[in-house]
Amino acid sequence: MLAVQQAATSHPMLPIMGRQLGRTTSGLGNAQSELDRLAGTVRVARGDTICHEGDDADVCFRVVAGCIRLSKLLPDGRRHVIDFVYPGDFFGLVDDGEYEATAEALEAGIVTRYSRRQLEVAAERDIATCNILRRAAGASLAAAHARATTLARLGAAERLAAFLLGLAKRTKGATIMLPMSRADIGDYLGLTIETVSRTISQFKARGLIRLVDTRQIALTNRQSLEAMAEGDIALAA
Amino acid sequence: MLAVQQAATSHPMLPIMGRQLGRTTSGLGNAQSELDRLAGTVRVARGDTICHEGDDADVCFRVVAGCIRLSKLLPDGRRHVIDFVYPGDFFGLVDDGEYEATAEALEAGIVTRYSRRQLEVAAERDIATCNILRRAAGASLAAAHARATTLARLGAAERLAAFLLGLAKRTKGATIMLPMSRADIGDYLGLTIETVSRTISQFKARGLIRLVDTRQIALTNRQSLEAMAEGDIALAA
DNA sequence: CGGTTTGTTGACATAGTTCAAACAGTGTGG
DNA sequence: CCACACTGTTTGAACTATGTCAACAAACCG
Numbered sequence A, B: 001m002l003a004v005q006q007a008a009t010s011h012p013m014l015p016i017m018g019r020q021l022g023r024t025t026s027g028l029g030n031a032q033s034e035l036d037r038l039a040g041t042v043r044v045a046r047g048d049t050i051c052h053e054g055d056d057a058d059v060c061f062r063v064v065a066g067c068i069r070l071s072k073l074l075p076d077g078r079r080h081v082i083d084f085v086y087p088g089d090f091f092g093l094v095d096d097g098e099y100e101a102t103a104e105a106l107e108a109g110i111v112t113r114y115s116r117r118q119l120e121v122a123a124e125r126d127i128a129t130c131n132i133l134r135r136a137a138g139a140s141l142a143a144a145h146a147r148a149t150t151l152a153r154l155g156a157a158e159r160l161a162a163f164l165l166g167l168a169k170r171t172k173g174a175t176i177m178l179p180m181s182r183a184d185i186g187d188y189l190g191l192t193i194e195t196v197s198r199t200i201s202q203f204k205a206r207g208l209i210r211l212v213d214t215r216q217i218a219l220t221n222r223q224s225l226e227a228m229a230e231g232d233i234a235l236a237a
Numbered sequence C: 001c002g003g004t005t006t007g008t009t010g011a012c013a014t015a016g017t018t019c020a021a022a023c024a025g026t027g028t029g030g
Numbered sequence D: 001c002c003a004c005a006c007t008g009t010t011t012g013a014a015c016t017a018t019g020t021c022a023a024c025a026a027a028c029c030g
Helices: A029-038 A117-125 A127-153 A154-172 A184-187 A193-205 A222-229 B029-038 B116-127 B127-153 B158-172 B180-189 B192-204 B222-229
Strands: A037-046 A048-050 A059-065 A066-074 A077-083 A103-104 A110-117 A173-176 A209-213 A218-219 B039-044 B049-051 B058-066 B070-074 B079-084 B102-105 B109-115 B174-179 B210-215 B216-219
Touching: A048 A059, A059 A117, A077 A184, A077 B127, A103 A184, A110 A117, A117 B127, A127 A154, A127 B079, A127 B116, A127 B127, A127 B180, A127 B210, A154 A173, A154 A184, A154 A218, A154 A222, A154 B058, A184 A193, A184 B127, A193 A209, B049 B058, B058 B116, B079 B180, B116 B127, B127 B158, B158 B174, B158 B180, B158 B192, B158 B216, B180 B192, B180 B216, B192 B210
Parallel strands: none
Antiparallel strands: A037 A110, A048 A103, A059 A110, A066 A077, A066 A103, A173 A218, A209 A218, B039 B109, B049 B102, B058 B109, B070 B079, B070 B102, B174 B216, B210 B216
16 A cells, blocks of 8 residues: 655656566666666555556656556546556656556565656756667557557457567566466456456467466467467567 | 668667657757758658668658558568558657568658668757657657557447547548548558448448548547547547 | 455357458549 | 449458356465
8 A cells, every 4th residue: 555656746748658678777878877866766565556547647667676567447447458567667657747557566566766857857958868768768669569569450369479478578487477367467468357268278278388377377389379479579579 | 652761871779650749849849950950851652652661770750741651561461550640740760770660651741851870869969859759759659558558448439439539630621531541440440441341331320420432521420429439548638 | 264356167149350242433445 | 435444442141259247166365
């Protein structure tokens, strides 16, 4: 129930939201320090809401440890999970000073907070900082486009395969940890819980994966999964 | 058949692709001149390919007049239309120096070319330019997220309604001009030609729209369309 | 433990696709 | 100027992937 919430004045536009700089911590250059100067660290527990869709966005964040779900609620109650963000990723804003999405911790973790106002000022003044943010936004944008393509053209199995492979890339070990529920996956891939579950079962039956337990999956036939997810551009990266 | 193509060396990352700065030409500030210094103007004819997916991205573009379709081809031949870009919008790049999508003119128009190398240099050096690009990327990102949500959760009618309303905002007159084919719309919305056509017919039957001709539509009941598209975040803007 | 949430599986409904055919608009050559 | 071919659009009918509803099983939690 941690309250990482508003404090002061809001400010124009600082476009940050979603996966950024990704695994590649490079490119931070010497401006890392400039960013660090503005940073404050916060510990979050599983289930914590870090920021809420529609609230004034005074601070933005960067994941240090853990996994955070960004989601948006549609007027009629349907939910869309925009992204799952992992260590290294920024999240936390959009244009008009309001959070675009709600961010909730899927597991205990640590996030760094940046004052949006200060960050905006820093970006306006410091080229290095501006370029970091610019590149981060660009990376996010490419990822978002790839996701749009996935959602627009791929079938359920293809989406799932792409999703699992994407997670696999972020994971060190042989088995993938899923900090998110089936519902989260469904809302991320534009599928229902049932379809996600069934597709996973089907993968298992076909020997593509092995379920260590519900939230832990081992890829036993990566090649087939890749063939299936072919079409998902995000895999290239 | 105009050849707006490669010339020289490529360069790191300059994240630009898609709708940006949108209708709002504001925010360009005094750096407009900096950008303008790098600009070259090109005339394009209907059907012209301005750049091709996968080619080295030495230049990026900004639409001055006309409408341009950005699309990506999946390995199995399916196509995804990433966006339709209109005057004011930038397009033309992604990370690793290759075009993310193919850009084709849907009608005669004019585009401004910027050397990516020079632009990158300018961004590295000139804060104002960097910030323009940063904000542009941020705006694109928000739009891309909204699109992902649309594709993930909305039904055919909802997508169509959102699409038409989106076009309406970009159009001055009472009737919407559709420079793109039904196939383009389908590949943009993740639907088939037939579904697009049927949904349009259904809208017509329900009195929501009137077809001046195939490529020209008047919204006769905007309210209902808006109610339908509710859920599409892009409308807020 | 008993209750609650989360995941799996089945039977059925349906939105959207696929296949197919008719139509309309546009351009071309005779 | 008309016949023809072409391309894009509309419409119909059958099919299928995915959603919906519902029951159950498993994991989780106090």
